[in-house]
């Protein structure tokens with residue numbers, strides 16, 4: 001049996017809804033062996049972020065070397081890479097890895113807490129985005145990356161095209177979670193535009209949706225699926241994770257990482 005492996009390089013969430021913890025749970029659910037490099041340790045929960053401590057650059061690089069010299073990942077994902085220095089520290093190693101690389105350009109949590117240094121936007125555009133097989137921004141992140149206001153689906157399409165054609169990523173998915181009318185995402189890959197539709201669940205429990213979606217895509221790319229197949233499975237995975245809600249926490253709770261296994265069962 002082929003063992004597929006995936007590596008997440010990201011920050012932590014002790015309540016398990018976002019960041020490294022969400023990524024590892026998602027990899028496991030998709031039957032991919034998960035590994036992690038921690039960039040920042042956060043005290044956060046469903047109400048917001050209480051404290052952030054960034055790991056020293058040499059420790060980030062050492063963690064990455066520990067993984068790469070021993071268990072090669074079949075796909076790599078980055079999440080919260082908070083500073084330009086961290087991006088610089090990762091870029092050579094990511095360049096040398098010849099497997100799919102998913103860049104989730106985490107900038108601000110839904111709670112409104114900033115997760116990226118203000119000076120990092122330019123570095124993100126210049127270092128990580130051009131290396132990516134898929135970039136997965138939400139609407140504010142895409143807006144920031146290409147410095148354009150995004151209001152309509154046509155704007156989302158334009159943004160996805162610019163991230164590929166101007167910033168150099170192979171593909172881009174603009175996530176529609178910030179819209180209130182629908183939850184359509186837009187994928188631009190192989191010069192083709194695809195819309196991913198799903199029913200919108202009326203819930204406040206959306207903590208970690210972006211991390212979980214991009215981790216599911218990463219897991220499928222690790223298995224050798226095409227970009228289009230991986231994004232389509234990722235969309236089905238996050239839709240069920242949201243709709244089979246868990247109602248945890250006093251704020252905006254996490255998604256249900258085993259929701260996909262409950263498909264077709266009552267309880268939504």
Ligand SMILES: Nc1ncnc2c1ncn2[C@@H]1O[C@H](COP(=O)(O)OP(=O)(O)O)[C@@H](O)[C@H]1O
Pocket residue numbers: 110137138139175176177178183184185198199200201202203206208209210211213235238239242
């Ligand atoms: N209420 C919702 N119902 C259904 N899907 C949603 C809902 N909110 C977000 N999504 C989906 O979750 C995924 C993550 O999107 P989004 O929440 O925009 O990311 P982020 O967490 O990075 O802000 C996307 O596929 C989006 O369409």
Ligand SMILES: Cc1ncc(COP(=O)(O)OP(=O)(O)O)c(N)n1
Pocket residue numbers: 010011012013018019020042044079080106108109110111115206207208209210211212
């Ligand atoms: C450590 C860490 N990384 C990323 C996020 C943001 O998660 P995301 O999936 O974009 O969704 P929200 O949590 O913003 O709803 C995070 N909170 N922590």
